[in-house]
Amino acid sequence: MKCSLYLAASCLAFASPALAQPLEPAERQTVLQGVDADLVSETALQIWKFAEPGYQEEQSSALLQQQLTEAGFTVTPGIAGEPTAFLASYRNGDGPVVALLAEYDALPGLAQEATPDRAPIAGQWGGHGCGHNLFGAASVGAAMAVKHWMDAAGVRGEIRVYGTPAEEGGSGKVHMVRDGLFEGVDTAIHWHPGNSNSAAQSASKANSTGKFRFAGRSAHASGGPWLGRSALDGLEIMNVATNYLREHVPDHTRIHYVVTGGGGAPNVVPDSAEAFYYVRSPDPQVVKDVMERVKKAAEGAAIATDTSYEFQQVGGVFSLLPNDALGQVMDRNLRSLPRLAWTPEEMSFAQRLQENLEQKVDLASVGEIEPYSVRTDPDSTGGSTDVSDVSWAVPTVGLRVAAFVPGSPGHSWQNAAAAGSSIGTKAAVLAAETMALTAAELMQSPEVIEQAKAELVERRGADFVYTPMIGDTKPQLDYRGAFTGSE
Secondary structure, three states, X not given: OOOXXXXXXXXXXXXXXXXXXXXXXXXXXXXXXXXXXXXHHHHHHHHHHHOOEOXXXXXXXXXXXXXXXXXXXXXXXXXXXXXXXXXXXXXXXXXXXXXXXXXXXXXXXXXXXXXXXXXXXXXXXXXXXXXXXXXXXXXXXXXXXXXXXXXXXXXXXEEEEEEOOOOOOOOXXXXXXXXXXXXXXOEEEEEEEEOOEEOOEEOOOEXXXXXXXXXXXXXXXXXXXXXXXXXXXXXXHHHHHHHHHHHHOOOOOEEEEEEEEOOOOOOEOOOEEEEEEEEEEOOHHHHHHHHHHHHHHHHXXXXXXXXXXXXXXXXXXXXXXXOHHHHHHHHHHHHOOOOOOOOHHHHHHHHHHHOXXXXXXXXXXXXOEOOOOEEXXXXXXXXXXXXXXXXXXXXXXXXXXXXXXXXXXXXXXXXXXXXXXXXXXXXXXXXXXXXXXXXXHHHOOHXXXXXXXXXXXXXXXXXXXXXXXXXXXXXXXXXXXXXXXXX
C-alpha cells in the first residue's frame, strides 16, 4: 500500500514502545527542585511586556541567553543567519543529546493588557496572542533543571536549548534544520500553550507563505487615469482569481491573505501594492502545487492590468510527524504531576473573560488531562508550525498545557491577556516540569531513543531526502517590516 506523505503514519504498525527508565524518587525530586517557578514566571511576564514580533525579538532573546549563560551553558548567538536565534549547550561527557525548543515571538496587532476585557496597550503593536512568552521561558527553565539534575546525579550527556525566533510565519527553525544544526541530536522536546492539557501527538498542516508585490505606474486618478497602471488593480484581480481557486483545490486546503499595502491616496493611481499569502494543507506536496497556482493567478492579473509582480518567499514548513515512543513518555510524566488548579482570583478572571467568548467551556477542564492518542488524519490538523521540520530531522515530542481560558480562539486578544497573567505562568511552570522530567528519563533510556528513531524512519520513509519548502531562501528578517514602516 502506497501511503501519502502526511498520512504515512496511519499506514504503519508500530511495536509497543519500550518503557523509559523511570527516575528514582530522589532523582525525580532533584529535577523538580531545579525548576525555578518564580524565575519561569518572571521571565514569561518580561517577554510578554517586550512583545517583539518575528526576527525583532532582541530583548527576549538576550534575556534567555543571559539566563542560560549564568546557569553554565555555552551560548552561541545568531545561528542560521538569524540575529535573534541562539544555541545553548551544556555537555559533561558522552551520552544522549536532548534538545529543548524555545520560542518567544509575538503577533502583530494583538497588544492587550492582562485584563479580561478588551484593552489594547497604547503605542504597542505586538502581543503574545499565541503565548510564546510562556513557551520560551518554560523551555529554558526546563533545560536549567535538567542541567541541575545531571550535575547532581552524575549523568553524562548534553542538554541543548534552541532559541528559535519567528515561528509565526518566519519559519525560523526551518533554516536551522536546513543548515544541519540538529545533526547529532537524539530527540527534541517542545510544548505549546493551549486551552487544555494533553500529551497526545498529532499532525499539523504544512504551509508556504510569501508576499506578492505588484508594480505599476502612478498618475492622477481623475486628471489622467489612462496614463497610470494600477498595482492595486493587479493585486485585487489576483485576490479575486485566488478566491475562485478555492473550489478547485484538494480538501483540507486553506488559503488566506491580508493586503499589506495598496496605495496612499484615492486620487493617485497606486504604483505599488502588496499582499501576504499563506497556503496550507496536511500534505506538503499539495501546498507546493496550490502555491504555484496562486502564482499563476498573480501572473494573469499582471497581464490583465499591464503591471508586473514579484514573489518573495517568506516561509514554509512541513507537516508535523508525531512520535508515539516519545509521546507515551511525555504523557506519563504529565500525569505524574499535580493538576492545574486556579485560585479564586484566577477563576474570577477566567469567568469575566469568558463573557467575551462565543464558546462557554466548563472551566473545570483546566484540571483535566485529555486521553493519550496519536493522530495523523487530516481532521487532526489545524495550524502550522516550524517544529514540523525538526520532526522530520530528529524524533520530536510535544505537549499542550492549559495556559488560556477554555473556549478562547487561537491568536486572540483573550489569549494575550491570559498569557500575561498568573493563569499563563502557572501553565508554563507545569510545562517546564513535564519537559524536564521527560528529558531526564530519555537521557537514561537509550532503548526508547532508538525506538523513536526507528519510528521516525518508518514514518518519513527510508529513502526520504529533506528538501525544505523555503528552498535556498535566506531568513526574511524584514517580513514584519511592512507593518512597522521599516521596509
